[in-house]
Structure formats: structure tokens, C-alpha cells
Amino acid sequence: xxxxxxxxxxxxxxxxxxxxxxxxxxxxxxxxxxxxxxxxxxxxxxxxxxxxxxxxxxxxxxxxxxxxxxxxxxxxxxxxxxxxxxxxxxxxxxxxxxxxxxxxxxxxxxxxxx
Amino acid sequence: xxxxxxxxxxxxxxxxxxxxxxxxxxxxxxxxxxxxxxxxxxxxxxxxxxxxxxxxxxxxxxxxxxxxxxxxxxxxxxxxxxxxxxxxxxxxxxxxxxxxxxxxxxxxxxx
Numbered sequence: 001x002x003x004x005x006x007x008x009x010x011x012x013x014x015x016x017x018x019x020x021x022x023x024x025x026x027x028x029x030x031x032x033x034x035x036x037x038x039x040x041x042x043x044x045x046x047x048x049x050x051x052x053x054x055x056x057x058x059x060x061x062x063x064x065x066x067x068x069x070x071x072x073x074x075x076x077x078x079x080x081x082x083x084x085x086x087x088x089x090x091x092x093x094x095x096x097x098x099x100x101x102x103x104x105x106x107x108x109x110x111x112x113x114x
Numbered sequence: 115x116x117x118x119x120x121x122x123x124x125x126x127x128x129x130x131x132x133x134x135x136x137x138x139x140x141x142x143x144x145x146x147x148x149x150x151x152x153x154x155x156x157x158x159x160x161x162x163x164x165x166x167x168x169x170x171x172x173x174x175x176x177x178x179x180x181x182x183x184x185x186x187x188x189x190x191x192x193x194x195x196x197x198x199x200x201x202x203x204x205x206x207x208x209x210x211x212x213x214x215x216x217x218x219x220x221x222x223x224x225x
Binding site: 048055 | 160163213215216218
């Protein structure tokens with residue numbers, strides 16, 4: 001069964017460093033998303049991406065965040081200068097097309113900022 | 115009012131019991147509704163979509179009441195493997211944009 005994959009599973013970084021989280025969405029899916037979940041809190045939307053551009057972003061997704069689809073398979077989330085409060089689980093998701101409701105989630109990357 | 119609100123629980127019930135979760139949402143124009151399941155430190159996984167007429171999938175029954183902006187999930191004959199956090203999810207626009215998660219209800223099934 002096709003699945004969304006994410007790497008790395010765990011990333012530890014120092015405050016102020018840049019990190020790139022990687023995702024490979026399901027191959028025929030057209031819509032891509034990043035969500036985050038701070039430990040003990042709810043899953044929060046960060047950004048949606050379609051046709052090589054951002055469709056929607058939340059207030060969390062400020063200038064420190066960016067997304068890219070550098071090739072036909074990868075979808076990345078970059079945090080330029082990490083803060084302690086960026087420590088969270090980051091989930092990538094993809095959706096096949098409009099009219100198909102389900103978003104499929106990857107296993108997540110646990111980001112720890114020290 | 116929160117966009118999606120759930121009782122956080124935890125619900126601690128014996129194996130074989132029936133348990134029900136409720137969820138309310140604030141946007142009356144919301145289009146699609148779901149229950150996701152999340153195991154500890156894992157990704158959310160779709161359990162079932164929720165339709166206006168109500169729908170059933172084995173031991174699980176979901177109901178939607180648009181007038182009251184209320185969604186429910188009923189689990190019958192609960193199993194140990196049902197222990198998880200159940201997330202109420204609303205897709206406000208049924209477009210390519212975000213889905214909105216509730217904080218989740220923790221369920222623990224005891225032998």
C-alpha cells in the first residue's frame with residue numbers, strides 16, 4: 001500500500017540552526033501539507049501546497065518557515081533559525097485530488113531544539 | 115468558542131463496554147467531518163468519515179447533527195486494541211486547504 005514517508009524520524013538541533021525536514025508524498029497525490037504537534041497538544045495546520053505554490057498558511061507559518069518541492073517526489077519544510085518552541089512532531093500529509101477527502105499522514109519527524 | 119472541541123477524557127472502560135465520544139464545531143458552513151485515531155507518538159490515521167445520515171463500520175458508528183453542530187462516535191464491544199486518542203476532524207471548505215483537529219479524547223480499555 002502506498003504511504004507517505006518522512007526523514008529523519010528524529011532531528012536534534014541547536015537553537016538558531018537551520019533544519020530541513022523531508023517528506024515523500026504518495027506518488028499520484030497533488031496536494032501536500034505540513035502539520036505540527038507540540039507534545040501533549042493538538043495537531044495544528046502549518047501550510048498547504050498545490051501546483052508548486054502555497055495554497056494556504058497558518059499564523060504559525062511565519063518568515064522563518066518555507067516549503068519547497070525541489071523535484072518530482074520530495075516535499076520539504078525548512079525552518080531557518082530554530083527556536084526552543086519549534087520543538088514538536090512535524091507531520092507531512094498528502095491528498096490525491098479535490099473531491100477525495102482523506103489526507104494521508106506520514107510517520108512524522110520529531111524535532112528537538114536545544 | 116474553539117473551532118473543534120472535544121472532551122479530553124481520559125475514558126477508562128472495561129473490555130467489551132460501549133463508549134461514546136462527542137465533538138462540537140463552530141463553523142456552521144463546514145462541509146466534511148472525520149474521526150481519526152492517533153496512537154501514542156504516531157501519526158493520525160483516518161478511522162471513518164462522518165455523513166449526515168450516520169454511518170457504521172463494524173463496531174464503530176458515527177453520527178452528524180448539523181443543526182447542533184455536533185459529531186459523535188460510538189464504539190461497541192470495545193477491544194484492548196481500541197486504546198488510543200480519538201481525534202475529531204473538520205474540513206471547513208472541502209477544498210485543498212487545511213483540516214482542523216480537535217484536541218482528542220483519550221480512551222483506555224482495561225482487561
